[in-house]
Structures are given as structure tokens and as C-alpha cells.
Amino acid sequence: MEHIKNNYPVIQIDKIDHSKILRNIGAVSDALQLETYVVGGFVRDLFLKRTCKDIDIVCVGDGMLLAQAVATHLDKGLSVTLFKNFGTAMLQWNGWIIEFVGTRKESYASSSRNPTVSNGTLADDQMRRDFTINTMAICLNKEHYGLLLDPFNGQHDLADALIRTPCAPEQTFSDDPLRIIRAIRFATQLNFRIAVETWTALTTVRNRLTIVSQERIAEELHKIIAANKPSYGFQLLFETKILAIILPELEKLSGKEQCGVHTHKDNLLHTFEVLDNVAQNSSKLWLRWAAVFHDIAKPLTKKFDPIHGFSFHGHEDLGAKMLPRIFRRLRFPISKEVLGYVQKLVRLHLRPIALAKAVTDTAIRRLLYEAQGDLEDLFLLCRADITSKNTARVEQYLANFDKVEKKVLDVEARDKIRNFQPVITGQVIMQAFALKPSPAVGSIKEAIKEAILEGKIKNEYKEAFQYMLSIGKDYLS
Incomplete structure (x- = not known):
């Protein structure tokens, strides 16, 4: 663990609710002699005091091997889901979703957001992550348990409420354009600002979003709209001109117009206000x-x-x-x-x-x-x-x-x-008039429904049946 320095802070994670599972993972890692960390969103939310039921574990070595060993340690009957193509594994235990992966580094082709992956160091793994607030790692091995590794000053960006990429932002977004919308999603969920250089980069390469699947974009949009104030995210999408790419019909609502004394309001801003009003209540x-x-x-x-x-x-x-x-x-x-x-x-x-x-x-x-x-x-x-x-x-x-x-x-x-549902069904009409299925049956049924809605008759079987008999001959003739 040459990269661990004495000046890194130690986080008292034994005081948090999830300390038991983290200690167990650390113990299994020591037995396998694997350098292991809890990383990403779990660490970020730990500092923000937000509830997080997903635990991301990264080890310098075989993540799938570690997952299987942890499952056996926790409960011999616990099953592990392996994603061999991605070198990852997942298990669920006591309400926690725990994902395991080995440290890796990535490289991208310009035509795809799917990286070429190879084994790497913890530093490589932190560098490949999307934003500084998601790069922090806490050691789980006994010798350095609780030690925080934060090479990109994620703690500072959390304190400053700032979304910033750990590496050159234009390259970060070009490599994986989904991160463009993820930046806006995190800003919306956390009520953070996007750093100037990060903002400039995501607007510069926004057209790279065309290589991202609509399903992944939709997933991020759902997270934006689920935020406490979703209009913030949609306003960012509009200002970056991303809204014009993914939802041009909505973008066209923008702008006021005046002709003489007559004006109409900015319907996009109105829509954002309506969205927030709904979000306050549902x-x-x-x-x-x-x-x-x-x-x-x-x-x-x-x-x-x-x-x-x-x-x-x-x-x-x-x-x-x-x-x-x-x-x-x-x-x-x-x-x-x-x-x-x-x-x-x-x-x-x-x-x-x-x-x-x-x-x-x-x-x-x-x-x-x-x-x-x-x-x-x-x-x-x-x-x-x-x-x-x-x-x-x-x-x-x-x-x-x-x-x-x-x-x-x-x-x-x-x-x-x-x-x-109208109490007189098609079956009742056919039996009453000895009919087979025909347009006349539908017409009579529709007339009964209209009579109920108009208040001519009550939505009760006896009254509706008598009404059916009174109008039936007219429709059948």
C-alpha cells in the first residue's frame, strides 16, 4: 500500500450503521490479502449524511473472488450474481446491495462509450470515475481501516457544493457522454453548482450524446425529475442546449412574445414552475x-x-x-x-x-x-x-x-x-333482444352510458334496464 500516506485522515466509520458489514468485508479481504476500499456514492453520501443502501467495493485484485468469499462469510446460503463480462459481482444482504469490482483503468474509442478495461491500481480506478465527489475511497483493511484516500479533493468540492471532473473535463465527457447528463443529475439531486470548466466542456461536447442509448438517458432523466426541485435540472438541460437534443418539443416552449399590447408568458418557465408545484405535493x-x-x-x-x-x-x-x-x-x-x-x-x-x-x-x-x-x-x-x-x-x-x-x-x-362501468353490458342487451354481436349492441350500450352521464337515468340496473327496453326498438329498426 505504497500510496497510503500518513497525512490522510481516518474516518470513524465504526460509528455508522453499516459498520458491521464493512468490518466483515475488511476481515475477508485481509484473509485473502486483498487491498480493499469502499468507494463512490456510498462515501459521498456518508459525508452528506444521506441514506445510501448501495455499497460499492473495489479491491486491488479479483472482485468476483472477494464477493464470493464475503457471501460465504456472511451466510453460506447467500447467492452472488456474477457479471463476468464486466468483471463485477453483486450480492444482497440485510437490505444492502453490495457490488464488487477489481481496480481497473479504462480507454475509449471515439465511436463508443463502452470502454476497453484492463487491470489497474487504486489511483487508476479513482481517475476513471466521473466526478471528484465520487472518487473518494475508504480503506477497509485492518491495518488502515477508515483511512480516506481523496486525491482529487472530493471533500472540498462537497463542502463547496461543486460538481467537477477529476481529469480534463472535455476528455471525461467525450469518453463517456452519459456523464454530461449525470453531471446535471447530480447537481439537481444535491443542489450543487457545476464548475465553470466542467460546464464549458459538457456544452462543447454535448452532441456526443447521440452515441448514448435512449434507455440510459431516460434513466438519468427519471432521476432528475425525481429530485426535490426538478426544475433546476431541466433549467440546466435548457441552458446547455441539451434539452434541444433530447426533448426538442419541450425546448420549443421557451420564450415570451409580444404583439402590440398582447403578450404571452414563457411557457417553458411556466412548465418548470408547474413541475415544481407538483413535486411539492407528489x-x-x-x-x-x-x-x-x-x-x-x-x-x-x-x-x-x-x-x-x-x-x-x-x-x-x-x-x-x-x-x-x-x-x-x-x-x-x-x-x-x-x-x-x-x-x-x-x-x-x-x-x-x-x-x-x-x-x-x-x-x-x-x-x-x-x-x-x-x-x-x-x-x-x-x-x-x-x-x-x-x-x-x-x-x-x-x-x-x-x-x-x-x-x-x-x-x-x-x-x-x-x-x-355501465350496468347494462353487451351480454344483457343481446339476451334481451335475442341479438348476436353487432353494431346495434354497441350503439344501445353507448346510448345507455350517455343517458347516465346526462343525468336522464341513474347508474342502477333496474332503471337502466327499463331505459334499454324503451330505446331498443328504435336502434333495432
Whole structure:
């Protein structure tokens, strides 16, 4: 361990909750005569006093061998997942996810972010990491247990709330362009600044992102949007012009416009504000994405009238129609539970607010039917969408919305429309009129649904059945 100097500090890791597992790993390492460290995010979060259930272990030698020996030491029945192509291993124990790898150095070809890997020293391994705050390593061997090795002053950057690369930033980002978005993700999660030279480099080589898989980009975007203040990350993506590469539809929302006395607000900044408003009240990933996409079609629907000013009529419907293409490009799930949910919220996000002008039971029943089980999420998005620098105006809109929400819940309690399925099924219609499957069956069923939503009949079997009999002949003739 020639690289260990007497002036490195010793971290009292025996005082932390995970000391038992770290001591066990250290003991197994000593038995195998392997120089071993806990590194990366675990060490970073230790200093930041953040909870971290992932432990990254690096040893000068065979990481897979160490993982198997640690598993046997902890529990002879404990299984180890080996990733032989990458020379890594992973095990789970008492809620911890522990990954093992041998120290290595990397080199990159310009056409790929997948490195050529070879054995290396601890110094090589620290140098290959993305940011200084992730390069710190704490020794687990008994002789130097708790010793911190911080050659790139990661502690200082943590104290300064700074994202900085350990090596030349332009080369760091060119080698692995995913680190461009990771820099923004860490800045967002930790509320850190990006160092000037690091910022300059990531903007210089941002077009290298085209060699990164959409799945990996999506993973980083999800982490950005899950942050306490996700707008910070999206603002950084916009300022670096990365947003124009990965989500150009959103980037096009940027900018105010004025014609005579008429102006429209910067819809991108409004979207960021709506996103933060949602994030303050919900951690739901796809509800937050609905906030991002709720005005996505405004640039395509913008019109100007000299008298009335700017309008964006129909942007909610067009926005919902745009989402399947965007989701496929970003490799987001296209299931009904995800894509369908976001489309629904985007399509309906103006509906509850519009009810404030004319609240009718019929309109409310239709909203309840279309929102189904996502009414609370829709209300949350609608409240978040009420933004203005005029606080009195916001308070008035919110007060109006309170009235709408109360009315909606009153109608729901009375009519039980949410999640309702028409009590008269196609099977009932076919039996009543001795029909085979046909368009007439669907027409009768639709007429019954419309009668319920219009309030002509209650959503009860007896009343709906009588209504079916009364209208059936008209449809069958």
C-alpha cells in the first residue's frame, strides 16, 4: 500500500450503521490479502449524511473472488450474481446491495462509450470515475481501516457544493457522454453548482450524446425529475442546449412574445414552475412527467388575434396525441398504465378549471367518467398549473377551484360515476333482444352510458334496464 500516506485522515466509520458489514468485508479481504476500499456514492453520501443502501467495493485484485468469499462469510446460503463480462459481482444482504469490482483503468474509442478495461491500481480506478465527489475511497483493511484516500479533493468540492471532473473535463465527457447528463443529475439531486470548466466542456461536447442509448438517458432523466426541485435540472438541460437534443418539443416552449399590447408568458418557465408545484405535493414519477408535457403542443397551436391576443386552443388534445411518438423515442413505457395515464392527464388538464365558469352536473359526470381513478392526480396537476406573479390572482383562481372540486366530489358521492362501468353490458342487451354481436349492441350500450352521464337515468340496473327496453326498438329498426 505504497500510496497510503500518513497525512490522510481516518474516518470513524465504526460509528455508522453499516459498520458491521464493512468490518466483515475488511476481515475477508485481509484473509485473502486483498487491498480493499469502499468507494463512490456510498462515501459521498456518508459525508452528506444521506441514506445510501448501495455499497460499492473495489479491491486491488479479483472482485468476483472477494464477493464470493464475503457471501460465504456472511451466510453460506447467500447467492452472488456474477457479471463476468464486466468483471463485477453483486450480492444482497440485510437490505444492502453490495457490488464488487477489481481496480481497473479504462480507454475509449471515439465511436463508443463502452470502454476497453484492463487491470489497474487504486489511483487508476479513482481517475476513471466521473466526478471528484465520487472518487473518494475508504480503506477497509485492518491495518488502515477508515483511512480516506481523496486525491482529487472530493471533500472540498462537497463542502463547496461543486460538481467537477477529476481529469480534463472535455476528455471525461467525450469518453463517456452519459456523464454530461449525470453531471446535471447530480447537481439537481444535491443542489450543487457545476464548475465553470466542467460546464464549458459538457456544452462543447454535448452532441456526443447521440452515441448514448435512449434507455440510459431516460434513466438519468427519471432521476432528475425525481429530485426535490426538478426544475433546476431541466433549467440546466435548457441552458446547455441539451434539452434541444433530447426533448426538442419541450425546448420549443421557451420564450415570451409580444404583439402590440398582447403578450404571452414563457411557457417553458411556466412548465418548470408547474413541475415544481407538483413535486411539492407528489413523488409520483409519471404525474411529474405529465406536468412536463401538459403544454407540449402550445407552439403548434399558437394563434394571434389582434383583439383577443394569443391563444393555444386545442393544445391539450394535440399534446396527448403527440405523446406516443415522444414516449417511443425516449424509450418510455407505452403501456396504458403509463402512457395512457399521462395522455389522460394532459388531455384533461384544462377541464376542471374550465368548469369554474359553468359548473353543470352533466359536465362533472363526464369529467368523472373520463378521469376514472386518476381524479386526485388530475386535481393536483390543475392546482399546480395555476401560476402567476400576481399572488392575489393565484389565490382567486385557487378559491374558484376549491368550489369546483367540492362540487365534483359532491356529484361523485351522489352518482357514483368515477370508475363506473355501465350496468347494462353487451351480454344483457343481446339476451334481451335475442341479438348476436353487432353494431346495434354497441350503439344501445353507448346510448345507455350517455343517458347516465346526462343525468336522464341513474347508474342502477333496474332503471337502466327499463331505459334499454324503451330505446331498443328504435336502434333495432
